[in-house]
Amino acid sequence: MPVYAATFMPTPLITATGLTKHFDDTIAVDGIDFHVDPGESFGFLGPNGAGKTSVMRMIGAVSPITAGELSVLGLDPRTEGPKLRARLGVVPQEDNLDQELTVTENLFMYGRYFGLPKAVIAERIKELLDFAQLTEKADSKVEALSGGMKRRLTIARGLINEPEMLILDEPTTGLDPQARHVLWDRLYRLKQQGVTLLITTHYMDEAEQLCDRLVIMDKGKIVGEGSPRSLIEQYSRPEVVELRFPVGVLDEIADRLQGLAPRVEVLADRALLYTEDADATVEKAHAEGLNPETVLVRRSTLEDVFLRLTGRTLED
Amino acid sequence: MAMPLALRVAESEAKVYSRVWRGSIFSSFFNPILYLLAMGVGLGTLVDANLPTGLEGASYLNFLAPGLLAATAMQTGAGEGAWKVRAGVKWTRTYHAKLATPIGVPALVNGHMLWIGARVLMVSVVFASVVVMFRVAPVWQSLAATVPALLVGVSMGAITTAFTTRTNSDAALPTFFRFVVIPMFLFSGAFFPITQLPGWMQPIAYVTPLFHGVQLCRAVMLEIPTVVDPWVSVTYLLALTAGGMALAMKPFREQLLP
Numbered sequence: 001m002p003v004y005a006a007t008f009m010p011t012p013l014i015t016a017t018g019l020t021k022h023f024d025d026t027i028a029v030d031g032i033d034f035h036v037d038p039g040e041s042f043g044f045l046g047p048n049g050a051g052k053t054s055v056m057r058m059i060g061a062v063s064p065i066t067a068g069e070l071s072v073l074g075l076d077p078r079t080e081g082p083k084l085r086a087r088l089g090v091v092p093q094e095d096n097l098d099q100e101l102t103v104t105e106n107l108f109m110y111g112r113y114f115g116l117p118k119a120v121i122a123e124r125i126k127e128l129l130d131f132a133q134l135t136e137k138a139d140s141k142v143e144a145l146s147g148g149m150k151r152r153l154t155i156a157r158g159l160i161n162e163p164e165m166l167i168l169d170e171p172t173t174g175l176d177p178q179a180r181h182v183l184w185d186r187l188y189r190l191k192q193q194g195v196t197l198l199i200t201t202h203y204m205d206e207a208e209q210l211c212d213r214l215v216i217m218d219k220g221k222i223v224g225e226g227s228p229r230s231l232i233e234q235y236s237r238p239e240v241v242e243l244r245f246p247v248g249v250l251d252e253i254a255d256r257l258q259g260l261a262p263r264v265e266v267l268a269d270r271a272l273l274y275t276e277d278a279d280a281t282v283e284k285a286h287a288e289g290l291n292p293e294t295v296l297v298r299r300s301t302l303e304d305v306f307l308r309l310t311g312r313t314l315e316d
Numbered sequence: 317m318a319m320p321l322a323l324r325v326a327e328s329e330a331k332v333y334s335r336v337w338r339g340s341i342f343s344s345f346f347n348p349i350l351y352l353l354a355m356g357v358g359l360g361t362l363v364d365a366n367l368p369t370g371l372e373g374a375s376y377l378n379f380l381a382p383g384l385l386a387a388t389a390m391q392t393g394a395g396e397g398a399w400k401v402r403a404g405v406k407w408t409r410t411y412h413a414k415l416a417t418p419i420g421v422p423a424l425v426n427g428h429m430l431w432i433g434a435r436v437l438m439v440s441v442v443f444a445s446v447v448v449m450f451r452v453a454p455v456w457q458s459l460a461a462t463v464p465a466l467l468v469g470v471s472m473g474a475i476t477t478a479f480t481t482r483t484n485s486d487a488a489l490p491t492f493f494r495f496v497v498i499p500m501f502l503f504s505g506a507f508f509p510i511t512q513l514p515g516w517m518q519p520i521a522y523v524t525p526l527f528h529g530v531q532l533c534r535a536v537m538l539e540i541p542t543v544v545d546p547w548v549s550v551t552y553l554l555a556l557t558a559g560g561m562a563l564a565m566k567p568f569r570e571q572l573l574p
Contacts, residue, residue: 023574062415063572082418090416096409100332109328113417115320161417 011074013165013196014059018068021054021220028054031068036165039198043211045204045302047314050217050298052200053093056169059198060090073164086114091154093170097142103129104138107157108301114161125158131186132156148179152186165196172206177299184209202314204302216306223309228302235308236300237262237274241281243292244270253290260284265307276302321419325427328414329400333435343437344392348384348446355507356380356450371509372540377453380453382461382537383506385443386529389469392439394497395478397430397560398489405481405571412572421568425561429474436469437462453537461537467553468529472497474560475525475534505530525556 007044012035021029028049036042044052058070061077061084070077084091097106104125111121129135137145145153151171158166171187172180186211191197201207207214208228209271216224216231224231232238241261245253247269254266261273261281275281278297285292306314360376404411414424440462448459455495479492503513504526510518521527528549534540542549 040352057574060416062412064573082420085416086418088416092412092416094409096413098328098332098410098413099408100335105331107330110413110417113321113414113419114325114420115324157413 005295012036013038013040013050013073014198015071016055016068017070019055019058019065020067021051021063022066029058029066032215032217032220032222034215034222034225036196036198039194039196041191041199041212043199043207043214044217045202045207045211045214045306045314046200047202047312048218049219049221050202050219053169055217056167056198056200060088060167061085086161087164089158089161089166091151091158091166091168091171092174093152095154096152097150097157099143100141102139102141103134103145103153104143106153107160110157111160116161121160124162125209128156128159131159131189133182133186146179148175148182151175151183155183155186163195165198165243167189167198169200170202171199172201172203178212180206183220199201204306204314207302214302216302216309218306218310218312224305231302231305232300235305237276238300239275239278239281240298240300240304241275241278241285242270242271242294242296242298243273243285243290244294244296245290245292256290257276257289260288263308267313272304274300321423322426325414325419325424326430328435329427329431341442344388345446348388348443349449351384351429352377352381352446371536374538374540377408377450378452378538379534380507381447382533383530385440385447385461385465386441386468386503386526386533387501387506388512389436389440389465390472390526390529391497391501392436393432393469393471393473394476394493396435397473398480398492401428401477401480402486402489405568411568415572421565421572424572425477425564425568428477429470429557429561432473432477432529433466433470436473437468440465441471447537457537457539459518461533464529464532464536464553466551467532467550467557468525471525471529471553471556471560474557476560478560478563478567481564481571500524500526525553528552565568 014036016032016034017034018031019029020031032055044055047054054063058065058077061072061073061081064078064293072084073087077084098109101109107125107128108121111124129138132155134153134156137149142150142153168187172183175183184206187197191210197210199210211228213227215222224235226234250266250271257264257266257271257273261275263274265272273281282295282297303314356377360380363376364370398432411424415421441451441459444458444462447453448455452458476492503517504510504521506525506526510521510527513521528544531542531544532546532549534544535542
């Protein structure tokens with residue numbers, strides 16, 4: 001069996017070894033190793049400033065690597081940048097659409113940058129407008145679009161060259177919840193079509209929704225790796241009891257909380273009890289004579305994994 | 317590869333321009349008329365009354381027309397090199413979008429310069445047509461003067477691009493126009509011969525690209541002898557263009573590909 005498994009192992013689309021990025025005297029990416037397989041939806045989860053964008057930019061051949069090895073689609077981003085960028089789709093964190101042009105013109109010009117014939121571009125624009133649900137806005141100026149529409153247009157633009165991999169940097173940051181869900185739905189469709197997605201996010205729900213596998217980044221390093229489920233299994237307990245107490249009370253009772261569950265995290269405003277059996281833990285808390293203001297029972301998430309691995313919350 | 321890609325960059329600028337051209341074509345047609353009427357004809361009447369032999373043998377209107385053509389080309393180049401570059405890097409970030417495709421920094425710079433050339437040529441041809449309307453010079457000589465105008469416009473475009481990429485603050489650009497572009501516009505021989513300048517200012521005038529553009533435009537349009545050898549001027553303007561482009565490469569890389 002191991003022999004067969006080895007035979008069918010796909011060649012990774014990306015392999016990074018000791019990948020490092022320095023800016024002047026700050027270390028943005030600190031020697032990380034990872035690989036991404038074809039067809040996979042791969043995520044980088046971490047707070048702002050963790051180095052996610054720097055990794056994406058190095059993969060996209062728009063930022064020279066400081067040290068380490070990086071191979072993307074079998075190419076070296078240092079020496080084969082234009083060739084590599086021709087095969088990638090990029091959705092940057094900050095919108096950089098041409099505000100003066102219409103939706104269609106933005107897609108058209110972008111296709112031209114890739115040297116595509118006009119007839120091919122026209123054909124793809126039709127499909128992409130449909131995919132991005134922007135057909136009715138085809139002749140609208142970009143200025144007039146909502147934030148969610150602009151982001152969908154940027155995604156459509158990133159697909160104009162039929163890329164082998166789509167890189168999305170914080171795809172839903174700044175969008176309202178409804179626009180986020182529309183976007184997730186679109187990305188999920190791409191994933192089903194077999195497009196390899198590379199996503200950075202600081203939203204754990206986004207990572208859980210979209211990523212087959214992810215790495216958790218903090219301060220330029222990878223601190224955890226796996227599928228969302230395996231990360232939760234490995235670093236957390238299935239259930240969490242959140243107890244909220246009035247301000248000041250938590251410090252006094254911190255010691256009494258410790259015995260209630262296999263792992264207890266005391267945050268500024270609440271205590272998190274990680275447990276196999278939430279109901280039993282809640283009962284124990286009441287038996288202990290604790291009177292929390294609110295009790296919330298929920299399943300473990302990647303947020304809990306992040307807290308466990310770094311001692312901080314993602315929003316910090 | 318770099319050249320076809322540069323054409324794509326210029327094509328996209330043309331596409332954007334095709335959306336906003338109405339306002340600018342109006343001013344590039346009426347500004348020369350206003351200037352040539354007010355200064356060439358109006359002020360020119362006084363100047364000509366004082367100078368029976370003319371300025372270098374030309375009436376003031378004729379003296380002014382080629383000078384103003386070069387000065388307008390220079391200002392157009394400076395404008396395209398300033399705001400467009402700052403917008404592409406910082407405000408609309410469209411340069412970042414371009415560099416996520418096979419387009420690299422050299423193609424970006426080449427395409428940007430191609431577009432500046434196209435813009436300067438448009439403005440110059442419109443200006444030359446107005447000059448023809450004023451019957452300053454024969455049609456072909458008026459139109460031929462757009463070639464040296466193109467040289468001075470493109471060289472100023474390259475210099476301004478280099479300046480813009482090497483400064484970060486938004487205040488730097490108005491300052492550049494206030495202290496470089498406008499003084500150059502006024503004191504490089506477009507409105508009066510630089511021999512009228514105080515002695516200490518004359519060497520500065522010789523260094524400006526506009527001085528060389530002005531004397532080349534006058535030579536082509538009116539066959540007025542040049543002060544400096546015309547091929548020195550042509551070489552100097554080409555060298556400024558190449559120098560500006562070269563100086564822009566590194567800061568572009570640092571800002572767009574950090």
